[in-house]
Amino acid sequence: MKSLFKHLMCALLALTLACAASAQDAPKRGTADEAVAMVKKAGAYLNENGRDKAIAAFNDPKGEFIKGDLYVFMFTFDGTALAHGQNAKMVGKNLIDLKAGEVFPIREFIKIAKSPAGTGWFGYKWPNSITKAMEEKNTYIERNGDVLIGVGTYK
Template sequence: MRAAVLVGLIASIQSLLTWADSYADQELRARGLLERAVAQYQQEGERSFAAFSRLGPFTEDDLYVFVVNRQGVMMASGGPSRVLIGRNITPLLDDQLRTGFQSILQTPLEQGVQEGEYRWINWRLGRVERKKAFYQPMNGHILAVGYYLPRADKASAVNMLERVVRALETDPEQTIALINQLDSEFYQDDIYPVVVDNETRRFLAHGYNHGLVGTRFETVKDHAGSDLGAPVVALMQNRDEGEFSYQWRNPVTQKVEAKTAAIRRVGRYLVLVGWYNE
């Protein structure tokens, strides 16, 4: 048993290290591409937009340079958004993103390279995903390079579950409070924990929908209308861990997606941490 747990822990750590390496590599490549674009713009000014908008030295796999002016008009793009060149993209944004975008457009020139996160359509997959961008104001333009943030996988969810289990064993009240406060220790990308009191069958903590706290877990249905709480309670009657699949809204994409939860019993608590399936 201990050997199996150790193997699982090692696999989780290896997966997380691979994810971190990939994330760091994407960030370095994006920064490097932006630096090259800034140097080109400093030499060529707006004449560089043509080079930014075609395959070549300013595109790298799925990374590309895009440029908007201070009015929100797309001036150049080496990616699928090149179809928006010449158009004001502000009306295409949701309210939250529009507010952030307007803030970016007002960034002073002297602040240098900035970074931010937002949701944007992944044209290859046909869905909205989290994206991180590095950008720099240059005269009347904003030069930027963005990349899609990887989705959390099963290993990340299990790692989160282990953290919650350890925290509950040490200080359950503090752990529950932190989860309900959306503390960054218990919230990562599109994974978050849920804690249920297995005696009262009520939600004690929810890392996404605080409105469920205090309600009966057994009566909860998933976002496709199927029973969720009752089958999980039945599943965990005579076991300490398990998995359950259902449909739930992804807080990153805001779409209902297939999800699987890893479940662990910790004393009187049931802890669930799920990951969204591709």
């Protein structure tokens, strides 16, 4: 009986350690506060360094504007993607008619950016580039001159 108890305790310990290791390996999901902070950091970078340098920095897959499932994107008000930290294929394309489920997120981002406040959140479903699953996403948008900058968090 004592030997069985030892084996069960060892198995429980091994299972606990395996679960802890797997939780550490899972990518940390970005928070709303981190998304807002990243948009503000991107806006400051754009203002200090100019559009060309900012676009390069926002599109750099190893750069400071991509952190886990958080990434910066930047659009003109006609819907053209200038930067997209997770999908370089979007850059340079007009995505005004891009549909996500039943909504047109780029159109909604532009509405938010053009609103009197120039900032806001929009929720929709979007593929998570890390998990590859379609997930609920809330994106924070901020107007910066004649462009909008956004970062979204997955639920």
